[in-house]
Amino acid sequence: MGVVSTPAVEIIGLVKRYGAKTAVDGLSLKMDRGRLLALLGPNGAGKTTTVEVCEGFLRADAGTVRVLGLDPVRDNAALRPRVGVMPQGGGAYPGVHAGEMLRLVAACAAQPLDPDWLLDVLGLTAARRTPFKRLSGGQQQRLSLACALVGRPELVFLDEPTAGMDPQARRLVWEMLSALRTDGVSVLLTTHLMEEAEALADDVVIVDNGQVIAEGTPSALTAEDGESAQLRFKARAGLNTDLLTAALPEGYHVHESSPGSYRVTGQVNPQVVSTVTAWCAQQGVLAEELHIGKRDLEEVFLELTGRELRS
Numbered sequence: 001m002g003v004v005s006t007p008a009v010e011i012i013g014l015v016k017r018y019g020a021k022t023a024v025d026g027l028s029l030k031m032d033r034g035r036l037l038a039l040l041g042p043n044g045a046g047k048t049t050t051v052e053v054c055e056g057f058l059r060a061d062a063g064t065v066r067v068l069g070l071d072p073v074r075d076n077a078a079l080r081p082r083v084g085v086m087p088q089g090g091g092a093y094p095g096v097h098a099g100e101m102l103r104l105v106a107a108c109a110a111q112p113l114d115p116d117w118l119l120d121v122l123g124l125t126a127a128r129r130t131p132f133k134r135l136s137g138g139q140q141q142r143l144s145l146a147c148a149l150v151g152r153p154e155l156v157f158l159d160e161p162t163a164g165m166d167p168q169a170r171r172l173v174w175e176m177l178s179a180l181r182t183d184g185v186s187v188l189l190t191t192h193l194m195e196e197a198e199a200l201a202d203d204v205v206i207v208d209n210g211q212v213i214a215e216g217t218p219s220a221l222t223a224e225d226g227e228s229a230q231l232r233f234k235a236r237a238g239l240n241t242d243l244l245t246a247a248l249p250e251g252y253h254v255h256e257s258s259p260g261s262y263r264v265t266g267q268v269n270p271q272v273v274s275t276v277t278a279w280c281a282q283q284g285v286l287a288e289e290l291h292i293g294k295r296d297l298e299e300v301f302l303e304l305t306g307r308e309l310r311s
């Protein structure tokens with residue numbers, strides 16, 4: 001089937017402005033079929049806007065967007081039965097019951113999944129007769145996800161699918177998304193939770209100020225050049241990193257990546273750990289959250305932008 005080689009989503013040079021504000025500023029990405037791609041970035045990075053252009057809800061000011069090889073605005077009618085959408089914050093008629101709502105959506109699909117099964121998998125069976133407006137925020141989110149999936153879409157867009165969920169509900173949704181991926185469904189989700197991107201994504205695209213600042217598989221993004229592990233710790237801001245660097249063997253360097261977060265570059269060995277903690281002890285400083293390991297996506301973002309992902 002030649003169609004299969006068409007990317008699930010292809011965006012080239014997308015620009016979207018709201019008045020004077022450029023929300024998306026020349027963003028390009030390609031997502032192959034059957035992949036789970038996470039758009040990761042802080043609030044206001046342009047993730048929702050990008051997804052809404054892909055969904056055909058917004059028109060691009062410049063650039064090209066193709067979804068399953070089609071134009072999301074012009075070919076909206078053809079795409080609708082093939083694409084599932086979970087907008088940020090969900091949305092429903094407030095009086096409708098959870099089960100009713102899912103059945104209504106299922107009735108529009110040619111070959112829907114069984115709504116009762118979906119409610120069960122997403123932990124909503126007990127809430128099926130509850131009016132939408134009385135569901136908790138997390139339950140509403142899970143119902144929106146169920147609505148996005150019930151029509152067996154080939155591709156789903158999920159905008160912050162686990163926002164506001166407790167850890168248990170989040171885990172249920174993660175399991176559901178992993179199962180979708182195993183079934184070959186293409187998934188594009190937005191998140192500002194690096195744990196979510198790391199747990200689920202085949203590919204991560206980090207966005208900031210409407211632009212892609214890094215992309216790759218989670219392991220490629222977090223890999224260090226020639227280093228298998230690094231040492232990090234937290235302590236009060238403003239420690240004299242030059243002094244600590246001088247206490248370490250030649251070739252090691254300490255820097256404060258954000259106030260109170262320190263990173264030691266160079267191969268970690270027991271001697272280095274002991275020198276760092278002894279130096280902190282001499283200063284009367286407790287090195288907290290002492291961590292030896294690969295950097296995570298949060299640190300990748302911090303190194304690229306000097307800011308925290310959750311800011």
Ligand SMILES: Nc1ncnc2c1ncn2[C@@H]1O[C@H](COP(=O)(O)OP(=O)(O)OP(=O)(O)O)[C@@H](O)[C@H]1O
Nearest residue numbers: 018021023041042043044045046047048049050192
């Ligand atoms: N309708 C609008 N009118 C004006 N500005 C907007 C509008 N929608 C979004 N913006 C601005 O565009 C930028 C990108 O917003 P967008 O919602 O796409 O970011 P995001 O990465 O999805 O953030 P969040 O995680 O907060 O949803 C932000 O600065 C936002 O304030």
